[in-house]
Amino acid sequence: MARGGNRGDQTSGAPARVRSEIALRETEAERLIGWIQLAMVLFFAALYSLAPRAEGGGGFNFVPLALGAYFLFTILRVALSYRIVLPFWYLVISVIVDVALLCGLIFSFHIQYAQPATFYLKAPTLMYLFLFIALRALRFEPRFVLITGLVGALGWGALVLYAVLQGMGSMSITRNYVEYLTSNAILIGAELDKVIVILGVTLCLSVALYRGRKMFFEAVRDHAAAQDLSRFFATEVARSITGAEEALTAGQGSLRDAAVMMVDIRGFTRIAATLPPETVMMVLSRYQEAVLRVIARHGGEVDKFLGDGVLATFGAVAPSPTAAADAVRAGLELPQVFADLAPDLTLEGWPEALRAGAAIASGPVTVGVVGAAGRLEFTVIGDAVNRAAKLEDANKQQGTTVLTDAATYAAAVARGLADFGPELRPCQVVSGLSERADLVVLA
Known part of the structure; x- marks a missing residue:
């Protein structure tokens, strides 16, 4: 888990012991994220190995390679999180790897199924991007949610751009929703909707996290204050003060x-x-x-x-x-x-x-x-x-x-x-x- 340099967030001005407690909680959150990602990889690997093969996929299958590479990266990430405080740049790279894996997997569909690039724009696999965004919320740092959402939007935008450029001359841009769903035509509005939803969810979650982070810091400060209070007062006295339903007078x-x-x-x-x-x-x-x-x-x-x-x-x-x-x-x-x-x-x-x-x-x-x-x-x-x-x-x-x-x-x-x-x-x-x-x- 990274402190990420001088962030200038709600920790500024907090006592050293409070900042240390917050850093410890963030380290634990980063480890939890790593373990959840590892569990996801193993789940998808098991699902892939047990599920019947999709028909019509005669091209090269990138899924085993992608899952294997991501498994190794996740193992390394979890191991490092127990040895060092993961720096900010490493966590950003981790976000990029997450999104790149997903976008690469989606991109491979048109190769595996021998279809034009516009084929992968209908893939429901994009929904997993929201899982990556939500995972970053476990750390209670809005900036990582924002980074994941922005990288995800850029990744999907790149896939759309490639599909448009690769299909120029052979595919059409349509405004007909039925044609969009039943052919390899591109509906620009639909792709724009996906980007808007990705950014909208990212923004809403980031704002919620920012507010929650303020309350989280206040809770940590109150917890530290309660611990300090118990050193100056008897345990029952400290509990009666901090647990009072109304302000003591x-x-x-x-x-x-x-x-x-x-x-x-x-x-x-x-x-x-x-x-x-x-x-x-x-x-x-x-x-x-x-x-x-x-x-x-x-x-x-x-x-x-x-x-x-x-x-x-x-x-x-x-x-x-x-x-x-x-x-x-x-x-x-x-x-x-x-x-x-x-x-x-x-x-x-x-x-x-x-x-x-x-x-x-x-x-x-x-x-x-x-x-x-x-x-x-x-x-x-x-x-x-x-x-x-x-x-x-x-x-x-x-x-x-x-x-x-x-x-x-x-x-x-x-x-x-x-x-x-x-x-x-x-x-x-x-x-x-x-x-x-x-x-x-x-x-």
Whole structure:
């Protein structure tokens, strides 16, 4: 499949990854065209070998030679399409070969049947030209349809011209349709009609392809954008955005029972200020990747990264009856993740042993879209979000790594978490909360 140089079509200005995706689709289309042409050759060869021979054809039969040559050319074309990107000039030559084969086959009829050249003008084989034109539409490039149609019209025009010149003096040009059909006379209007139909079909198909190509490029861009979106949002969030029946607006939301987890690195701001930016970003990346794996493994979704903080939800984007249990299970894994990660981060340049904390809270949250018309954000809002953040801060005063409250732990046990008898710290003062909290130490 050829890119064909700088085309200046709808791909101009598109990101490189979009152009690459389009080029890949066009390569696949070119291979498909080759395979269909190969199937056509084999079908016609089988049909020719099985069908009874037409009567009256005593001259030399060019059909086996034409089919054999075209078979070899098509095999070469398919093989090359898997090895290289077929250049534009090669594809043009391929179109010319297709049409030349058809016109040559039609031309051979007057030799095979020992008739004047005007004889082949009645051959229904011309209809196969429309099949070649339609095949080029599989590539979604109007220019190849146009080239095929123009070459086909020129080929047929050349056959008509030869028939007129070859038969001068022995045949007549008629306006009688019956005479045209029952003799070797030429009806110029009929031949002109064929050229007009060839060009008309070519033009209509090219215009349709041009419009379809614009939509195709937009679809590829949207697909790439959706893939990018899924990297910035949880999978379910991205799907809800791209699959929304109507445009999302600020204020849309729904109430769900969910669990919220907040994870944070201790002393990150202080330590990061002393390190090169690349070290800070590498540490953040390794830490966030490790935390994300744990959250995803237990059915959670990262709502957002807050610098060194991670805000995750369970059962918010997609309802889950086991949200609290899943969140607590994830929280129980985190201390070991932090311990395993610490040596690697030290090698990356983090000067202290990694100290991080997490907290989990549950309850009703509003899941939806906030912001203004020009800047929207999909997020969760509610008391559980605030409590998770405050409980995470409380890890510092409590000397713990992972905390939750008694209500969340009870909900987790009710939904399948094995009660392992964690330490309880009732009636604790938590900065930022209006009432004392019954804390459960998970680690």
